[in-house]
Amino acid sequence: MRKRLKRNKGLCVCSSPCCPYHASLSLFSWYDVDIWTYIARFLDGKSLVKLALTSKWFHDVIMHDCVWKFACLRDLQVPDPRHVSFNWTKIYATAFDGSHSYLFRQPDKHLDWMRIGAFLFDSQEALLTDKLDLPVRIIKEKTIEKMLKACGSCLLKNIKTGIWIADLQLVRCPACNLDTCEGTMQMLEARHIELFLSEGFQNRSWEYELIGSHKIEKDVRAASAGIFDVDHFKDCQSAGVFDLKRWAGKPNEMLPKAIIAFHAVAINTNLQKNEGILVKYHTMKAGPEGNIVSIRISQQLL
Numbered sequence: 001m002r003k004r005l006k007r008n009k010g011l012c013v014c015s016s017p018c019c020p021y022h023a024s025l026s027l028f029s030w031y032d033v034d035i036w037t038y039i040a041r042f043l044d045g046k047s048l049v050k051l052a053l054t055s056k057w058f059h060d061v062i063m064h065d066c067v068w069k070f071a072c073l074r075d076l077q078v079p080d081p082r083h084v085s086f087n088w089t090k091i092y093a094t095a096f097d098g099s100h101s102y103l104f105r106q107p108d109k110h111l112d113w114m115r116i117g118a119f120l121f122d123s124q125e126a127l128l129t130d131k132l133d134l135p136v137r138i139i140k141e142k143t144i145e146k147m148l149k150a151c152g153s154c155l156l157k158n159i160k161t162g163i164w165i166a167d168l169q170l171v172r173c174p175a176c177n178l179d180t181c182e183g184t185m186q187m188l189e190a191r192h193i194e195l196f197l198s199e200g201f202q203n204r205s206w207e208y209e210l211i212g213s214h215k216i217e218k219d220v221r222a223a224s225a226g227i228f229d230v231d232h233f234k235d236c237q238s239a240g241v242f243d244l245k246r247w248a249g250k251p252n253e254m255l256p257k258a259i260i261a262f263h264a265v266a267i268n269t270n271l272q273k274n275e276g277i278l279v280k281y282h283t284m285k286a287g288p289e290g291n292i293v294s295i296r297i298s299q300q301l302l
Helices: 020-027 033-042 045-052 056-062 065-076 088-096 144-151 236-242
Strands: 110-121 126-129 153-156 162-172 184-192 208-216 222-229 257-261 264-270 277-285 292-301
Touching: 033 056, 033 065, 045 056, 045 065, 065 088, 110 222, 110 257, 110 264, 126 292, 144 153, 144 208, 144 277, 162 257, 162 264, 184 222, 184 264, 222 236, 222 292, 236 257, 236 264
Parallel strands: none
Antiparallel strands: 110 162, 126 153, 126 222, 162 184, 184 292, 208 277, 222 264, 257 264, 277 292
């Protein structure tokens, strides 16, 4: 006959030590603001918005201005401009929502566009040129028109400092209104990152003004244009813009090319045999006495 096991006590829980992993979980807080602010550094704009929509708590954390400031500077690859007039959530939206100036003005003239990138104006003086050949000559004249005719370059003062967005625009021929016209115009356009948020731009009280133009009445191998921060013109990165062999493509490549540096931007399009080009320079000011907030350099075949 089998002996029964004697039980001096009933069933009890295991008295072995707790697993360190579970112990660490009990100390971890899924709702730690610092942790999620750090995680947000690795998310793109769309992912940040999706996370913010999951709950009120995440919305409060993700919509904090520091999160979008980091995302904006990271995605634009520019340094901190130190001061902005709008919150970074709105600035990020206008920089990455696919907006460009022709959505607000003359959309019927617009054909195509390409975002080049972002650069920084540290100083209030810019060099504009349609010749990317070294050395760049700057002949100081009484008017911008005379300066352009003399050397194809000009100096602009009173530039609004901060981050600027650069686009390459392709628009219809501005000389006529015929839908059948196949004429096109290439344009290097740069704008201050806050332009689309400004009341003067939205209510159309700020408009582009022609500041100068000149004709090159001979066969031109390429249509080029550049915008430089004068204080950083001799920087290594800015100087690299003039190395056309590195980025402008081979002579038989006719697609537009562009390059961006910390303090400069340029475009180049190789051309077939032609009779010359007409180059125009436009600027937009923040009111009659305000800073320059946008620059356009357009080029059209004659």
